[in-house]
Amino acid sequence: MRNSRWQPTLLIRTSIVLHLLALIGVIAEPGQWRWALGAVLANHALIALVGLWPRSHWLGPNWTQLPAAATARNEIALTIDDGPDPSVTPQVLDLLDRYAAQASFFCVGEKAARYPDLCREIVRRGHAVENHSQHHCHHFALMGRSGFMRELQAAQDTLTTITGQRPLFFRAPAGLRNPFLDPVLARLGLRLASWSARGFDTRSGDVERVKNRLLRGLRAGAILLLHDGNAARTLDGIPVILEVLPTVLAAARAANLRFVTLRLALS
Numbered sequence: 001m002r003n004s005r006w007q008p009t010l011l012i013r014t015s016i017v018l019h020l021l022a023l024i025g026v027i028a029e030p031g032q033w034r035w036a037l038g039a040v041l042a043n044h045a046l047i048a049l050v051g052l053w054p055r056s057h058w059l060g061p062n063w064t065q066l067p068a069a070a071t072a073r074n075e076i077a078l079t080i081d082d083g084p085d086p087s088v089t090p091q092v093l094d095l096l097d098r099y100a101a102q103a104s105f106f107c108v109g110e111k112a113a114r115y116p117d118l119c120r121e122i123v124r125r126g127h128a129v130e131n132h133s134q135h136h137c138h139h140f141a142l143m144g145r146s147g148f149m150r151e152l153q154a155a156q157d158t159l160t161t162i163t164g165q166r167p168l169f170f171r172a173p174a175g176l177r178n179p180f181l182d183p184v185l186a187r188l189g190l191r192l193a194s195w196s197a198r199g200f201d202t203r204s205g206d207v208e209r210v211k212n213r214l215l216r217g218l219r220a221g222a223i224l225l226l227h228d229g230n231a232a233r234t235l236d237g238i239p240v241i242l243e244v245l246p247t248v249l250a251a252a253r254a255a256n257l258r259f260v261t262l263r264l265a266l267s
Helices: 010-028 030-051 068-072 089-098 109-114 116-124 145-163 181-188 207-216 240-254
Strands: 075-083 104-107 128-131 223-227 258-260
Touching: 010 030, 075 089, 075 240, 089 116, 089 240, 104 109, 104 116, 109 116, 109 145, 116 128, 116 145, 128 145, 145 181, 207 240, 223 240, 240 258
Parallel strands: 075 104, 075 223, 075 258, 104 128
Antiparallel strands: none
16 A cells, blocks of 8 residues: 555646746745746646656656556556456456466446446456546546545445455546546555556557557567457457457467556566
């Protein structure tokens, strides 16, 4: 579990100091308010841009690859988002069984509550269920601290009750966030995880393009991202993940890479 004490990053500490200096400056020299306001707005714009960069570490710790020890063991992580989905997830589980691969499923709390047996089956087969928020709101990145706490705590409660396994990792919907998220993660003992390679398989039904994006990032320590929920379909109506996954799993086996859950990579 992460240390529950939040440690602000250099960007956040600098931003706090900038706001204080701007306030002091306006009090001391009211006529300079335009410069103070400009500096504060520029700072807010920078923070907003950083929040739109899912793999950024500027707002807090963020797993974009596995720890050095896991990389040295030739481990790799497959993460699967937005489920569970009753028509896709069981087929994904069968593919993972075929290649003896473990994965981390970032599940949406309300979907898990709808399909609890499927979540329990994920864990029964040796995979991990992690936190992907309770509702997967499109406006997630615009929430404040209390909104983040409600979403994450609700998902923690839902997923823990269903599976008996407390999530250790969180992935923000679409990977987008703001500075209020990291203190909530610290409070709940969650680690933020993004990815090192993704297929954009919710947008593209082009199997070869999705496959090649992932294969280019196939290396020890990588964190790959696919989707069982909200998956794009091929022209034949097949979820892209089901067409892509066998090739990715086979390529990893040929490269002597072993798929593990994120929580196993901690050891």
